[in-house]
Amino acid sequence: DGGITQSPKYLFRKEGQNVTLSCEQNLNHDAMYWYRQDPGQGLRLIYYSQIVNDFQKGDIAEGYSVSREKKESFPLTVTSAQKNPTAFYLCASSILSGAQYFGPGTRLLVL
Amino acid sequence: KQEVTQIPAALSVPEGENLVLNCSFTDSAIYNLQWFRQDPGKGLTSLLLIQSSQREQTSGRLNASLDKSSGRSTLYIAASQPGDSATYLCAVFHHLNTNAGKSTFGDGTTLTVKP
Numbered sequence: 001d002g003g004i005t006q007s008p009k010y011l012f013r014k015e016g017q018n019v020t021l022s023c024e025q026n027l028n029h030d031a032m033y034w035y036r037q038d039p040g041q042g043l044r045l046i047y048y049s050q051i052v053n054d055f056q057k058g059d060i061a062e063g064y065s066v067s068r069e070k071k072e073s074f075p076l077t078v079t080s081a082q083k084n085p086t087a088f089y090l091c092a093s094s095i096l097s098g099a100q101y102f103g104p105g106t107r108l109l110v111l
Numbered sequence: 112k113q114e115v116t117q118i119p120a121a122l123s124v125p126e127g128e129n130l131v132l133n134c135s136f137t138d139s140a141i142y143n144l145q146w147f148r149q150d151p152g153k154g155l156t157s158l159l160l161i162q163s164s165q166r167e168q169t170s171g172r173l174n175a176s177l178d179k180s181s182g183r184s185t186l187y188i189a190a191s192q193p194g195d196s197a198t199y200l201c202a203v204f205h206h207l208n209t210n211a212g213k214s215t216f217g218d219g220t221t222l223t224v225k226p
């Protein structure tokens with residue numbers, strides 16, 4: 001069953017804590033993306049990767065970090081430097097410059 | 112910097128009506144444009160992808176057009192149904208020669224189809 005999975009569905013972060021959001025795809029896509037969505041708004045690009053072991057900053061990379069050690073996986077870490085992390089985080093994948101396909105999202109809340 | 116605008120922000124129509132959603136972008140140097148549907152609290156579902164060399168794409172009751180020179184795309188929904196109620200987002204993907212892989216999304220149009 002091909003697709004993109006994100007976990008967990010909900011994540012709670014305490015003050016000063018780093019948390020990691022998981023994104024896995026079995027579509028054999030080269031490119032993967034992380035977006036943040038705030039209520040009533042569109043998506044903003046955090047990081048993207050077009051190939052293993054390489055990634056680029058998007059428009060709002062500050063306070064976030066990523067790694068791309070495997071083609072199938074693109075985890076996102078929300079660091080303590082991100083002062084307003086409460087949002088809906090969406091991961092996507094695509095063939096290079098092809099249609100993007102999205103996972104179900106992770107909702108991050110701050111305790 | 113690429114900016115994507117979707118008008119209107121919200122739209123309410125009676126069931127059976129044909130409707131058009133609009134998307135405009137400021138930089139015509141795009142590689143492709145994609146329309147998505149998002150249900151509340153869910154991820155995005157891809158509806159249609161238009162390559163920059165294409166003028167339109169069709170899937171069932173949906174038809175998307177692209178006019179790069181004027182920086183516009185429209186999504187036409189025929190014979191709307193209550194199940195079409197959702198937020199519709201458009202996204203432009205930047206040209207391969209510059210910022211390849213980057214995308215810019217509009218804020219979406221929230222559609223309500225009343226039975």
